[in-house]
Amino acid sequence: MARPNVSRQKVLDAAAELAAAKGISATTVDEIASAAGVAKGSVYYNFESKEAMYSLLITDALERAALRIRAALNNAADGTAVATVVRAFLMGIDEHPAAGKVVATEMFRLDRPWNESLAAQRDVFFSTLQDALVRDGRESSVSDAAAVFGAMLMVGFERVVFSPSMSLERAVASAAR
Amino acid sequence: MARPNVSRQKVLDAAAELAAAKGISATTVDEIASAAGVAKGSVYYNFESKEAMYSLLITDALERAALRIRAALNNAADGTAVATVVRAFLMGIDEHPAAGKVVATEMFRLDRPWNESLAAQRDVFFSTLQDALVRDGRESSVSDAAAVFGAMLMVGFERVVFSPSMSLERAVASAAR
Structure with a gap:
């Protein structure tokens, strides 16, 4: 497992909230980044893809x-x-x-x-x-x-x-x- | 509910089989038509949309x-x-x-x-x-x-x-x- 960091946990929490509300397929990386308050690049720095994140x-x-x-x-x-x-x-x-x-x-x-x-x-x-x-x-x-x-x-x-x-x-x- | 007909039931059966195997999102109307052995037009004759079908x-x-x-x-x-x-x-x-x-x-x-x-x-x-x-x-x-x-x-x-x-x-x- 990668070393935990603050952005990474924020991204995972935002990804969970969004998918719980509207499903994984309908959730985009842009929305996750925005809800987590991080740049999209930071999402991809921590995760290869949306699939890898979920x-x-x-x-x-x-x-x-x-x-x-x-x-x-x-x-x-x-x-x-x-x-x-x-x-x-x-x-x-x-x-x-x-x-x-x-x-x-x-x-x-x-x-x-x-x-x-x-x-x-x-x-x-x-x-x-x-x-x-x-x-x-x-x-x-x-x-x-x-x-x-x-x-x-x-x-x-x-x-x-x-x-x-x-x-x-x-x-x-x-x-x- | 619309009157039942043979194509319609074939389409629904094929739609169920495909979605059971790979999920609704990944299933296309083309695949459903092909698996049901009907023309794509026949699918849309019976159902407004994939969503309506499911x-x-x-x-x-x-x-x-x-x-x-x-x-x-x-x-x-x-x-x-x-x-x-x-x-x-x-x-x-x-x-x-x-x-x-x-x-x-x-x-x-x-x-x-x-x-x-x-x-x-x-x-x-x-x-x-x-x-x-x-x-x-x-x-x-x-x-x-x-x-x-x-x-x-x-x-x-x-x-x-x-x-x-x-x-x-x-x-x-x-x-x-």
């Missing part, structure tokens, strides 16, 4: 979420492991709602240059969720992990987009069931 | 799914209502996997002309799922409906894309829990 944004967000839920699982008590993992995931969306929306949007797409990194991180998510299900003495096949993953993704999305008043604990209880 | 495809798929799960609920026994609804939804994806993939992809996007019809159908899905949860004596708030919806969407997607050997009953058991 690829990094999505990979970073997924890695961060994967690390976060794995750490939560390591500290979870048996019997509440799934709830602990779901809570950690939803708190991650609370901290980075724009990145969360972009990832949710891209999750189901099969036509993107970052598809491979999505697939790799999907495996990490699924194996963490399967471990959590085992820790709670629940069924833990791939379909069970997919069900919890889908539930926490949709509940998180619902909370960010349509129902901001939904409490974290209400969301955890629904998604962890 | 809008109809998505609206049709959602309406079909919403009617299907509502009918399933009406015939479901108390105690197995959620499982019955989830099974009906997953069987719908089995019948129309390409349309299912396109809808899953678009579900989380906020930047599309068909966003309003997605939002309207989302309400129908949520209220059907809430009714099913009530019929099973389960918690039935919006977050619970979102959890079941996310679970069945992700399990269905997983089954279509990554795990085609997952049985319907295995998928239902995981998503309806």
Whole structure:
């Protein structure tokens, strides 16, 4: 990963906000530079292309979420492991709602240059969720992990987009069931 | 809705297949016409634009799914209502996997002309799922409906894309829990 710098993070934040509002395809590098308050050259100094920028944004967000839920699982008590993992995931969306929306949007797409990194991180998510299900003495096949993953993704999305008043604990209880 | 005709259905099927494989933005009307085996003029005879075509495809798929799960609920026994609804939804994806993939992809996007019809159908899905949860004596708030919806969407997607050997009953058991 390149060394972090201020412009670079500003660019990534602006890219996330714009794509969350109107999609990646409709977002231009000019708009990103303008929203970040940097020159267009500075965007291209930090990123090869718009694709490379969104690829990094999505990979970073997924890695961060994967690390976060794995750490939560390591500290979870048996019997509440799934709830602990779901809570950690939803708190991650609370901290980075724009990145969360972009990832949710891209999750189901099969036509993107970052598809491979999505697939790799999907495996990490699924194996963490399967471990959590085992820790709670629940069924833990791939379909069970997919069900919890889908539930926490949709509940998180619902909370960010349509129902901001939904409490974290209400969301955890629904998604962890 | 316009009167159905053979070319029209061929065009919609080709549009679904192409968008499922590579996304709506990357799909051109020329490719759709070619895959459907019709002249480009015939596409524009049936649809104003690519956007209008995908809008109809998505609206049709959602309406079909919403009617299907509502009918399933009406015939479901108390105690197995959620499982019955989830099974009906997953069987719908089995019948129309390409349309299912396109809808899953678009579900989380906020930047599309068909966003309003997605939002309207989302309400129908949520209220059907809430009714099913009530019929099973389960918690039935919006977050619970979102959890079941996310679970069945992700399990269905997983089954279509990554795990085609997952049985319907295995998928239902995981998503309806």
